[in-house]
Amino acid sequence: MNKLQDEKIIHKAEKSTDQLEARKKAMDYLSRREYGFHELVEKLVLYGFLKEVALIAVENLVSEGLQDDQRYVESFVQSRINQGKGPLRIQQELQHRKVSDNLINDAINETTENWFELAKKVRLKKFGSTIPLNFHKKAKAMKFLKYRGFESDHIQYAMKNR
Numbered sequence: 001m002n003k004l005q006d007e008k009i010i011h012k013a014e015k016s017t018d019q020l021e022a023r024k025k026a027m028d029y030l031s032r033r034e035y036g037f038h039e040l041v042e043k044l045v046l047y048g049f050l051k052e053v054a055l056i057a058v059e060n061l062v063s064e065g066l067q068d069d070q071r072y073v074e075s076f077v078q079s080r081i082n083q084g085k086g087p088l089r090i091q092q093e094l095q096h097r098k099v100s101d102n103l104i105n106d107a108i109n110e111t112t113e114n115w116f117e118l119a120k121k122v123r124l125k126k127f128g129s130t131i132p133l134n135f136h137k138k139a140k141a142m143k144f145l146k147y148r149g150f151e152s153d154h155i156q157y158a159m160k161n162r
Contacts, residue, residue: 015050022049022057027066034072037062038098073099073107081113084122089149119150119158131159 016022022044029035029043037058044054061067073094080090087108094104123141132138138159145155 016048017050017053019053019057022053023060025049026054026057026061030061030067034075035067036072036076036094036097036099037067037069040067069099069103070107073103077107077111081111081118084118084125084148086119086145086149086151086154087115088151089147092149115150115154116157119145119148119154122148122150123158 025047026040026044029040035043040058040061041051041054044057045051049057058067076094076097077090080093085093091104091108095101123145126144127137127141132141142155142159145158146152150158
């Protein structure tokens with residue numbers, strides 16, 4: 001390694017306390033996509049800012065309306081629906097990202113998505129239009145839909161309708 005690379009490693013090892021830089025980096029992340037409050041704080045800490053500095057930077061962005069968990073959740077739910085994921089999986093992923101349960105439940109309940117039809121669409125895409133009569137093939141399809149986060153009612157509907 002050369003001297004410049006050594007200095008960068010040393011610089012990264014020291015946690016930064018620069019509020020302005022933390023704000024700039026947070027805005028850089030937000031310019032690409034929405035982030036949840038805790039997710040953005042974690043990214044700043046991983047980048048090299050002290051947790052306290054990251055918290056203050058993100059709290060300031062919240063107060064200015066540049067970071068909004070509700071907007072993040074709505075965007076996240078829609079992106080997961082587009083991926084063919086069900087409500088249970090979406091809820092689990094958002095909980096993992098430390099989003100409030102109230103925001104999660106509101107976003108999932110307010111979506112206009114028909115979960116029954118989405119489960120059917122996902123099954124058709126993965127397994128085709130023939131509903132398997134073989135127990136193992138049917139179980140495989142049902143397990144796949146469960147993994148995708150659909151509730152048992154959604155799975156039953158998807159397995160009965162072509």
